Amino acid sequence: MSTLGTSVMPVVPISSPEPPSRPALVRARSLTKNYGSLAAVDNIDFDIPRGSIFGLIGPNGAGKSTTFAMVASLLIPTSGTVTIADFNPMTDRMQVRRRVGYMPDNIGVYGDLTAVDYLRFFAASYRIKPKAWDPLVDGLLELVDLADKRDAQVDSLSRGMKQRLSLARALVHDPELLILDEPASGLDPRARVELRELLLQLARMGKTILISSHILAELEAVCSDIAIMEGGRIHAIGAPADIRAATNTGSRIAVAFTDGSTEEYPVSDALTQAALLRRLVIEDPRDVLSFAPVDADLEGLYMQITDTVRAGEVETAAVASVDPLLDPMAGT
C-alpha cells in the first residue's frame, strides 16, 4: 500500500513546448468521441512529430481505431480537435486526404481485380492522371515486394500480401502521414518482420507513421514514440525505452479511475489483490474505470479481479477491460 498515490507511468506532458527539431505533423487537443454514454476516446492530447513512427498501444476497445478514424477524416469528434499539417478534417477534408494514407483495421480488397488494376483504381481515385499510373503502380509494387504478383488476382494473394497491397494502396498519392491500424494482426512472424522492415524503410523515405497494436513488444523496436491508451485515455506517452522501464517494476496492477488519474499497486498474491480491490472501491471515492495488470501472471490476475467483481464482493467497480496490455512474450 505504500505506493498509493504514485503515478503508474511517466507522462510526458504534451503541453510542454516542443523542441524545434521535432515539429508536429499531427496535433490532437482534448480529442473526444462519445458513443452514447460511452467515451470511446476520452479527452486525449498528443503530438506526432514529423518523421516519427508513433505507436498507439492499447487493448481491444481502448479507442485506437476511433482515434485513427478521426485523424483520417472519417469520424466527427464529439469535441476537441485534431489537425494534420494544421488542416482540420472537419473543414479541410480534401487537404487532409491529400496528406493522409489510411489503412483501416479490417482491410478489404477487391478480390476480383488484379494487383495492378487494384492500384490503378486507387490512383484514379486520388485523381492521378492515367499517364502516371503505370510507373507509379510498378514502383509501389516493387516497394511492397509484390512485383512478381503484378497480374495476380487479389483473391489469390496471402493475407500478408493483401496487407502489403493495402499498404501500397495507402501510399498511392505519396502521403506525408501513414495511418496503419493494427497492420501486424493476423500476420505470421515472418510477415511481421517484413512489415517492420517496410515501416523503417518508409520512415527513411520521410513518411510520418501512426501505427497501432495491442502488444507493446511488437512496436517497441520500430517506434520512435509510444503512447499507451486504455479506456479512451492516453495513460503514458514517451520514448519506447521510458515506457518499457516504467512497466518493468515487478508484479503490479494499474488502476485507472474515472477522474482520469491512474495509480499502480504492487500485488503479492490473489488474496491481497482481492482485499486491495475491496478497499479501493469502498474507501476511494473515485470510481474504478479499469485494471491493467502491469506484469507477470496477467491472466491469473485478471481472473481474480473479475471473479471478485462477479461474486458481488465489489459493488461499484467497473472492470472495463483487462487485456494483456503489455505482453512480454508477444512478437518475439
Next chain:
Amino acid sequence: MSIVDAVAWRNPVLHRELKQRASTPRMMLVITLYLVVLTAVVFALYQARTGDRTGSFGQPGVTEIASIGQSLFEYVLFFMVILVLFIVPGFTASSIAGERERQTLRALQVSLLSPRSIVFGKVGASVAATVLLLVASLPLLAVAYLIGGITFGEIFISLGVVLFAAFGLACITVACSAIVKRVSGAILLAYGIVLLLVGGTFVGYAVLQEVDASRGSDLAQPPSWVMAANPLAAVADVSQRSVSDQTDDDQFGEFGPFGPSFGNSQVESPLSAVRDLMQPKFPQNGFGFNDGPFPVPIPVGIDEFGNVIQDNRGGNDQGASDDGDRVPFIAEFFILFTALSVTGLAIAIWRVRTPARTER
C-alpha cells in the same frame, strides 16, 4: 488517353463496376435467359393471334394486323418493365452495402473521390447494365414494328419511359444500399419498395375505387396521382396513346383484363389489363348494376383529320379532360419519379459522406 482510361479516370467507381459486370458470365446468362423467355412469349403470341385469325376469318385485315403488331409491342414493353422492376434493384442493392460488407468503403471515402462520384458511379453502372438488357430486346420491338401498327415515335417514347423508370429505381435502390448496412437487408428493402410502388399502388387504387363507387352516382375514378409512382401504369399510359389512336374503330371489344379474346380486332396485353384496372367504374348504387366495364366513349382529343378521338378504356388520361386543369398522368409520373430519384440520390450521398457522426 484511351476512352477506357478516360472513364477510369473520370469515375473509377463506374469503370470498375462496368468492368466487373462485363467480365462475369452471370451477365451473359441473364441476357440470354431473358431473351429466350421474351422471344418464346412473342412467338407464342404471334402464333396464337395469326393462327386464330386465319382459322376463323381467313386473312387478317389491315387493322387486325396492326393490332397484332400493337399487342406484340405491348407485350415486349410489359416484359421490359417487369425486367426493370426485378433486375434494377438486384443490380443496385449491393452497390454501397457490398462495399461496406467487404470493408472496402472506407478506402473509397478517404480518397479524393466525392461521395457524389461514388454514388453516381454505382447508379451509372447498374443503369448501363440495364440499358444493355433493353438494347438486347430491341430486335423483338423491331419485329412488332415490322408487323405494323406502331411507329418509331411510339417505340421511342415508351422506351424512354422504361429507361426513366430504370434510372429512378436505381436511385431509390442505391439509397437502400447506403442506408442498410447488409446487402441482404438492402435487397429486401429495395424489393419491398418496388412491391409498394407497383402492387401497393394497384391495391390502393382499387380500394379507393371501391370507396368512390360505393359513395356517388358518378363514375368511380380515384385521383390518378395514386398511380403516379407506378412504372407499369406509366408505360401502360404512354403505349395507350398509340393504341387508342389506331383502334378506335372497335370500341366494344373489351372483355376485361383477364380474358383476352383474340377473336376481336383488339389490343390485348398485360398493359391493357393495367389500363382496365384504372378504368372508371360504374357506381354500385347509381344505376343499380355494377357489372362493368361497359364501354364508355369519352373524347380524349382530336386527330390530325379533325375527328374527335374517343377512347373506350378510360384510364387516367381522361382525368385531364374530366377537369381541364389537371396535368396528364405521364407528367405526374415524371414529376413524382424525378422527386423520388433525387431524394434517393441525396440520401445515398449523405450516407456515404464523411467525416460522419458514426462510422458508416
